[in-house]
Amino acid sequence: MELSKEKWSESLKKIKPDVKNIFYKGKIDLLLDDSPKLAIVGSRRMTEYGARVIEKWMPVLVNKGVSIVSGFMYGVDQAAHKACLDNGGKTIAVLGWGIDWPVATQDEEMYQRIVEEDSLIVSEYPDKTSPLLWFFPQRNRIVTGIADAVLIVEGSAKSGSMITARLANRFGKKLLALPGQVTSRVAEGTNGLIRDGKAKAVTCAEDVLKEMGLAPGQLRLPSAMLRAGSNDPLVSLLADGERSVDELSRILKMEVSQVLVKLTELSLCGMVSESEGKYRLM
Numbered sequence: 001m002e003l004s005k006e007k008w009s010e011s012l013k014k015i016k017p018d019v020k021n022i023f024y025k026g027k028i029d030l031l032l033d034d035s036p037k038l039a040i041v042g043s044r045r046m047t048e049y050g051a052r053v054i055e056k057w058m059p060v061l062v063n064k065g066v067s068i069v070s071g072f073m074y075g076v077d078q079a080a081h082k083a084c085l086d087n088g089g090k091t092i093a094v095l096g097w098g099i100d101w102p103v104a105t106q107d108e109e110m111y112q113r114i115v116e117e118d119s120l121i122v123s124e125y126p127d128k129t130s131p132l133l134w135f136f137p138q139r140n141r142i143v144t145g146i147a148d149a150v151l152i153v154e155g156s157a158k159s160g161s162m163i164t165a166r167l168a169n170r171f172g173k174k175l176l177a178l179p180g181q182v183t184s185r186v187a188e189g190t191n192g193l194i195r196d197g198k199a200k201a202v203t204c205a206e207d208v209l210k211e212m213g214l215a216p217g218q219l220r221l222p223s224a225m226l227r228a229g230s231n232d233p234l235v236s237l238l239a240d241g242e243r244s245v246d247e248l249s250r251i252l253k254m255e256v257s258q259v260l261v262k263l264t265e266l267s268l269c270g271m272v273s274e275s276e277g278k279y280r281l282m
Contacts, residue, residue: 002126003028014171015145019124023099026120030067030090031146036212037092039069039143041164042076042153043186050154050186053178054079060205062089063265064214069147071096071139072121076153076161078110084119091119092146096139098129140164149174149212152199155189162189165199174211175199206264234262235281238272242280 003022009032012019024031038061042050054076061068061084068084070077072093084091093114095101099121103111114121124142125135140163144150150168152175155161168175177199180187193199202208233252237243245263249256263279266272272279 001025001028003031007032009146011146012142015141017141019142019145021124021126022122023124023126024120024122025099026115027090027118028120030092030118030120031122035065035067035090036214037067037069037147038208038212039147039150039164039168040076040080040153041070041140041143041150041155041161043155043159043161044073044075044077045186046075046079046154047184047186049180049184050076050178051079053153054083057205057208058083058089059087059261060264061208062087063261064209066209066212066214067092069094069143071136071143072107072110073136074107078107080153081110081114085113085117093119093121094139094143094146095121095123095125096135097123097131098125098127099123100126100128101130102128136160137163141167144168144171144173147173149176149208151176151178151202151208152190152193153178154180154184154186156185157188157192159186159189162193165189165193169198176202176208176211178202232262234259235266235271238279238281242278244277245279248279 001024003024068080068089068091070080070093072095081091081093091114137160144164144167150164150173152161152165165175175198177190177193179194179201180190182191194201200211234248237248237251245256245259248259263272272281
């Protein structure tokens with residue numbers, strides 16, 4: 001379907017060069033609402049290190065209500081889309097080809113998941129427009145333009161990720177970069193951005209949230225979080241009194257790691273505090 005320009009968000013209208021059309025499949029409201037959006041981009045030759053970081057950080061980002069934007073290519077892009085969906089989050093995939101162009105067989109499952117799980121696929125190209133080399137850097141301006149911040153996970157000094165980084169600086173978007181090993185080729189770009197002061201180094205998901213203005217006292221979605229928390233069994237337990245992580249894990253029959261993710265989320269939004277290993281409602 002094509003999105004009528006009367007419904008375009010301000011972020012879409014401000015993209016330069018101008019976007020002429022937006023075609024989509026899935027939940028278009030995801031593009032138009034004011035939920036925080038983080039673009040995650042990086043190397044197609046993603047390392048195990050990059051994959052681990054995405055998997056570790058994603059639950060915290062998703063639990064904070066952050067939507068993930070990326071370009072649907074293999075490597076970092078698809079790892080970000082997958083981790084987001086696996087954690088119950090919402091993701092936006094921006095294609096570098098026509099909205100109806102048939103994707104590769106190995107990409108079909110991810111494509112269908114995005115459409116079926118209340119997420120979104122968009123393209124500025126109609127029908128079965130075949131991908132051309134220059135479509136991909138063009139696509140990057142949309143990835144950057146609709147996001148509040150851009151996180152570069154990995155990228156060589158001359159990769160497409162560096163094009164996205166330059167666009168983020170040009171558009172005035174927060175540019176974040178994951179530090180990497182100095183001997184790794186796919187870390188040359190990210191380390192260079194940090195060294196040259198063009199990107200802020202982030203070493204945990206909480207760093208990302210802070211840079212996006214989602215640290216305690218800076219919430220963008222407090223009412224939604226409170227509504228969600230009112231029906232949360234973990235919140236109900238804490239309403240009866242302070243508890244340790246082990247107690248919560250045992251009563252709720254959840255893994256300790258899952259309980260910690262929930263507690264981190266609630267702490268970041270100012271609903272829970274911790275003292276001497278015990279958690280309580282604020």
